[in-house]
Amino acid sequence: MKKLLFGALALGMLAACNTTTESTENTTDDALTSVASRKSCPSEEIRANLLATNPEAKARYSKIESGVDSFIKAKRAGRVNADGSIDIPVVVNVLYKTTTENVSDAKIAEQIAILNADYAGSNSDASKIPTEFSGVKAGDTKVRFHLVSTVRKKTTKTKWGTNDAMKKSSTGGINATSPSSYFNIWVVGNMGGILGYATFPESAGLWNDGVVIAAPYFGATGATAPYNLGRTATHEVGHYLNLRHIWGDATCGSDLVADTPTQTGANYGKPTYPLYNTCGGVSRSVMFMNYMDYVDDAAMFMFSAGQKDRIQATVASAGPRAGLRTY
Numbered sequence: 001m002k003k004l005l006f007g008a009l010a011l012g013m014l015a016a017c018n019t020t021t022e023s024t025e026n027t028t029d030d031a032l033t034s035v036a037s038r039k040s041c042p043s044e045e046i047r048a049n050l051l052a053t054n055p056e057a058k059a060r061y062s063k064i065e066s067g068v069d070s071f072i073k074a075k076r077a078g079r080v081n082a083d084g085s086i087d088i089p090v091v092v093n094v095l096y097k098t099t100t101e102n103v104s105d106a107k108i109a110e111q112i113a114i115l116n117a118d119y120a121g122s123n124s125d126a127s128k129i130p131t132e133f134s135g136v137k138a139g140d141t142k143v144r145f146h147l148v149s150t151v152r153k154k155t156t157k158t159k160w161g162t163n164d165a166m167k168k169s170s171t172g173g174i175n176a177t178s179p180s181s182y183f184n185i186w187v188v189g190n191m192g193g194i195l196g197y198a199t200f201p202e203s204a205g206l207w208n209d210g211v212v213i214a215a216p217y218f219g220a221t222g223a224t225a226p227y228n229l230g231r232t233a234t235h236e237v238g239h240y241l242n243l244r245h246i247w248g249d250a251t252c253g254s255d256l257v258a259d260t261p262t263q264t265g266a267n268y269g270k271p272t273y274p275l276y277n278t279c280g281g282v283s284r285s286v287m288f289m290n291y292m293d294y295v296d297d298a299a300m301f302m303f304s305a306g307q308k309d310r311i312q313a314t315v316a317s318a319g320p321r322a323g324l325r326t327y
Contacts, residue, residue, distance in 0.1 A: 038268060039227065039294040042162055043197045043239045044249045050202070060202040064320050065256070068242065071313035084312040085142040089327045093174040093186045094152045095166055100215070101189035102152065107219040112147050114220065114230035115237060118291065118301075119143045125301040130273050133287055136259040138308035143241070143315065148327075149177065160188040162197055164208045176207060181327035183240070184210035185233070187218050195232045198239035201320035211236040226269075229297035238292050241321070242314040243307050246292040252279035257306035261286050266294040 051058045090112065096102035117123045121139040129137050153174050160166055166173035166186045176184040196213040203209045216224040217232040244255040247263045254262070262279040263286040274285040287293070291300050292307070303311075315321050 038193075039266075039296075040194050041197060041235060041239075041245070041294070042194060043200070043236065044245055046162060046197060047200050047202075057202045060320070061200075064201050064242070064314075067319065068256075068310055068313040071316060071319070072309045075309060075312075083142060084316065085144075086315045086325060087144045087146055088315075088324050089148045089182050090145050091149045091151065091177040091182045091184050092147065093166075093176075093184060094150065095155050095157070095160075095173060095186065095188045096152070096215070097155055097158055097189050101187075102154075103187055103215055103218055105150065107221060108147060108150060110221060111219040111230050111233055112145050115145045115233060118231070118234045119145070119237075119303075121303075123301055125298075129289065129302050130285075132274070132285060133289075133302065133304070136305050138303035138305050141303060141308045141311050143311060145183070148182065151177070157189075159190050159192060160212075160214075161191070162194065162212075166212060167208045167210070176210060178327070179207065179209040180205035180323040183237075183324060186210065186212045187215050188212060189215050195227055196236045198236040200239055201242045201314055204320045205323060211240055226296035226298065231291065231297040231300055234291050235300075238303075238307070238311075241311045243292050243303075243310060245294075246287065246290045252277075255292065257304060257310065259304045259306040260290060263288075268294050268296075270296050270299040 051061055092108050094103055119141045121137065121141070126137075151174050155172055157172055164173075165171040166188050167176060169175050174186065176182075191212070191214040194214065195217045196211065198211045199206070199209045211233065213233055213236065217227045218230070220228055220230045223230070243257075245266065246255050246257075246260050247265050248254040248256075252262050252264055261277075261284040263277045263284070264279060267275065267286070267288040271288045273289070275288050276283050277286050278284075287302070287304065288295055289299060289301055290307075291303055293300060313319055315324060317325065
């Protein structure tokens with residue numbers, strides 16, 4: 001099930017502790033639609049623009065991918081620690097206009113717990129992984145998350161876009177906390193049809209590094225169906241840890257992972273297994289239940305072993321997110 005690697009790079013672009021609150025600031029609304037009727041994650045599109053316009057980011061991307069290849073080869077040869085465990089420190093930045101948007105400490109704890117279950121492979125619906133893919137399931141990625149701080153800020157802003165305004169105090173947002181050492185999540189009230197977006201590892205340590213999630217899709221309790229199991233965060237954290245959309249953002253594209261079957265494009269809703277796609281004249285049963293597809297939260301419940309390798313290469317001591325080990 002080896003993916004085809006295209007020459008044309010069709011990539012795209014992130015127990016409660018002390019809680020602080022910043023002052024209210026007026027900001028200008030963005031013209032966005034108000035309801036996410038179909039899953040949308042612009043992370044890859046944002047990344048594509050970054051790589052096309054920023055030579056330094058493109059160079060970092062190339063170096064990172066070379067490092068991933070080296071890590072995976074060394075791991076398969078038994079030359080690296082096969083465990084790769086890491087406990088990532090998380091800072092959650094909450095920007096809210098209404099009481100509902102001011103997500104509670106309990107809901108933040110719930111989302112962290114969901115991330116830990118999904119990345120440990122201990123999610124209750126992991127039992128639904130088809131036998132066909134059980135041999136390539138990631139199981140435990142060895143990545144864990146723990147909350148170290150929550151920062152809250154009241155705002156008059158009603159809609160947010162993908163221009164990173166929520167990440168700067170000068171534009172009504174909250175500045176990231178030491179992004180080289182901490183994983184920053186921004187929770188905002190409304191992004192229209194966008195559920196969330198993320199930066200990839202070539203942005204490691206930069207002022208805008210991290211993940212943004214719209215409050216209606218953060219956590220599970222009271223979240224908006226069908227994206228109400230906290231898996232918008234699971235998906236976006238995958239990008240933060242260097243996973244691409246499983247269809248490679250192109251027709252029969254590549255996600256740079258060998259054990260995820262090539263598929264014609266994104267899947268939505270709740271597909272019925274098996275779902276066959278034909279690429280390169282070969283019909284394959286595709287892994288639509290992968291966290292990096294676009295299906296409903298209830299229909300996604302696995303990472304692959306190849307995706308685990310990419311994650312571990314990213315957080316390894318020589319990886320682009322090694323700083324998360326030294327907070």
